[in-house]
Amino acid sequence: MTRLARFLVVALTVAIAAAAYVTHAQDVKPLTNTEVVNMVQGGVPESVIVASIKAHPGKFDVSPDALIALHKAGVTQAEMDAMMATTATPSSATASEPASQPGSANPAPNPNFPSVELLQNGTPQMLDLERTQLAQTKTKPTSMGALAEDQAVQQGISTAAWDTAMHTNSGVGGGAVLAGGSVFSGMMSHRKPTVTYVWGVPKPASATVVHTMSPSFSVNYATMPGIKPEDFEPTIVKLTPAQNSLRIVGATQGKEDATSNSAADWEIYSSFLEDRVAVTSQRKNPGEYQIAPASPLLPGEYAVVMRPVSKTKKFSGGDVARGQGDGLMFDAVWSFQVAGDAK
Numbered sequence: 001m002t003r004l005a006r007f008l009v010v011a012l013t014v015a016i017a018a019a020a021y022v023t024h025a026q027d028v029k030p031l032t033n034t035e036v037v038n039m040v041q042g043g044v045p046e047s048v049i050v051a052s053i054k055a056h057p058g059k060f061d062v063s064p065d066a067l068i069a070l071h072k073a074g075v076t077q078a079e080m081d082a083m084m085a086t087t088a089t090p091s092s093a094t095a096s097e098p099a100s101q102p103g104s105a106n107p108a109p110n111p112n113f114p115s116v117e118l119l120q121n122g123t124p125q126m127l128d129l130e131r132t133q134l135a136q137t138k139t140k141p142t143s144m145g146a147l148a149e150d151q152a153v154q155q156g157i158s159t160a161a162w163d164t165a166m167h168t169n170s171g172v173g174g175g176a177v178l179a180g181g182s183v184f185s186g187m188m189s190h191r192k193p194t195v196t197y198v199w200g201v202p203k204p205a206s207a208t209v210v211h212t213m214s215p216s217f218s219v220n221y222a223t224m225p226g227i228k229p230e231d232f233e234p235t236i237v238k239l240t241p242a243q244n245s246l247r248i249v250g251a252t253q254g255k256e257d258a259t260s261n262s263a264a265d266w267e268i269y270s271s272f273l274e275d276r277v278a279v280t281s282q283r284k285n286p287g288e289y290q291i292a293p294a295s296p297l298l299p300g301e302y303a304v305v306m307r308p309v310s311k312t313k314k315f316s317g318g319d320v321a322r323g324q325g326d327g328l329m330f331d332a333v334w335s336f337q338v339a340g341d342a343k
Helices: 003-026 033-041 047-057 064-072 076-087 090-096 144-148 151-156 158-165 319-320 326-331
Strands: 115-119 123-126 133-137 194-202 214-220 231-237 240-242 246-255 263-267 275-277 279-285 290-293 300-308 334-336
Touching: 033 047, 033 064, 033 076, 047 076, 064 076, 144 240, 144 246, 231 279, 231 290, 246 300, 263 319, 300 326, 319 326, 326 334
Parallel strands: none
Antiparallel strands: 115 123, 115 214, 133 194, 194 246, 214 290, 231 275, 231 300, 240 246, 279 290, 300 334
């Protein structure tokens, strides 16, 4: 074969390969909201759905009404985040969110999550949103001190367990997050006993230290999709340290399988045990508040939390376990430490 003939063969091969690639790219159809919902309801794992969203061009409707519909259909926060990320363009992102300056200690808040700013020395400081982790125990929620001594609580509130569950979309309630070791492995599966669910924050102390006994906070959850701002109000709770490894936020009782149930039928707050602090609250707009303790706080660990206005508000245990929608609102804390020399 002559050199010219070999060149023509190579060129033809490259052209065929390029044409095949272009044809394949044209065959990849953009995903839509309906297709994502179909995957979710078909039992496709969350990680696979997120990867598919990232791999395909998306024609997603991410308007507030559409996000609410997605939430009601069972689409997780991670899946909605991936949809919004593939839909957003650099220009739209710049227009919709204030840009944070490089090296800024106070980045722009994400409108899809509630935010809390510490108002200190005239300069707002954005606090990190921490998602509480759940443990399960037989101990009845009679006192925070008793729960702090419970080994099942200490074992159950595990960062590794929470991270594992947050990246799965099935069996969240019955597995890693809520097992508290193997405490309940011997229970008969057909019986659904009442157990105590404990909300806690890992680490013995908050990284945010305030040097005033009367800190004030600006709270905003007006634009968070999937929730009604009027259903919640911000407040402050005192955290209970446990074995120098975690801080307990509160606890309540529920059925053993409560967190694997997608139905909104769990009245979490009707008998919730917590050390709530009296606050003064100024409502500026729906979902926008400024709060402060009604009296000076003693040194110790505290957190700003969101609580339902009605104690009989019902939650989906699945949302609580996955930390999405109303569940995220209840799970979220912004912890801070009042220093020993606070004035």
